[in-house]
Amino acid sequence: MTHAPLLLPGGAPSCPPVAVTFIGDVHGWADRLERVLVQAEGRIVLMGDLIDRGPQTPQVLDRVHGLCLDGKAQCLMGNHEWMLRRVLPPEGGVDGDAWAAWVATWGGHAVLAAYGVDQPDELRRALGPHLPWLSNLPRVLAGGEGQQRWIAVHAGLDPSRAMTEQLRELTADLGEVPPAALFSKQWLMVWPGDVPADTCLVSGHTPREECFISSRRILCDSSGGMIGRQLSGVIWPQGQLIVG
Numbered sequence: 001m002t003h004a005p006l007l008l009p010g011g012a013p014s015c016p017p018v019a020v021t022f023i024g025d026v027h028g029w030a031d032r033l034e035r036v037l038v039q040a041e042g043r044i045v046l047m048g049d050l051i052d053r054g055p056q057t058p059q060v061l062d063r064v065h066g067l068c069l070d071g072k073a074q075c076l077m078g079n080h081e082w083m084l085r086r087v088l089p090p091e092g093g094v095d096g097d098a099w100a101a102w103v104a105t106w107g108g109h110a111v112l113a114a115y116g117v118d119q120p121d122e123l124r125r126a127l128g129p130h131l132p133w134l135s136n137l138p139r140v141l142a143g144g145e146g147q148q149r150w151i152a153v154h155a156g157l158d159p160s161r162a163m164t165e166q167l168r169e170l171t172a173d174l175g176e177v178p179p180a181a182l183f184s185k186q187w188l189m190v191w192p193g194d195v196p197a198d199t200c201l202v203s204g205h206t207p208r209e210e211c212f213i214s215s216r217r218i219l220c221d222s223s224g225g226m227i228g229r230q231l232s233g234v235i236w237p238q239g240q241l242i243v244g
Helices: 030-037 057-069 079-087 096-105 108-115 120-127 130-135 163-170
Strands: 020-023 043-046 073-075 141-145 148-152 199-203 217-219 232-236 240-243
Touching: 020 030, 030 057, 030 240, 057 073, 057 108, 057 130, 079 096, 079 130, 096 108, 108 120, 120 130, 199 232
Parallel strands: 020 043, 043 073, 148 199, 199 217
Antiparallel strands: 020 232, 141 148, 232 240
């Protein structure tokens, strides 16, 4: 039996039915990203958390934003992009409490060092067009057709709630409350009961020593932005692991 392509509510972005390389959380490591990109096949989907912790955020943002503008890649919003959006709201200004937390505990200090700035207004100017792009990244992507389809969400989906309900929320306007699908580390090997049997749920967010790859679930963050770790990617649908 064949199925229509998986459609997301609200006209959310989706990808054509070609090979896809899912890339885990880059976290400011441009050299790791390049080593994975040269092995990638088909369309590229980055799982979010491009920023913080690593020393090369400017190069990462230039590279990934350029790939997306060229139509060669798509990128999800991760919890770190969500936090940056809270720190530097799209409407202007700065959330002082969020700024202090981001610098001290989220790895924001590495972003400031990489840009050579230390004030919110300086960072807003340094990020330039990257900031509105990061602030408006999609929170869910989907693609594939027939009996091989996928849904990508930064941290996963709540198994106690319907997938359809969660997708509606993830494609609606972003409110002040962060979606659990960007933050939870409890949903690694689980998924909602209404995820179709022919669909693989893909996420990053929770760093693992080795990626998990199956027909129903892919976990592709092996870095977490930590020193001495490798960035990983998974080429779908064959399930081939690539590392950088």
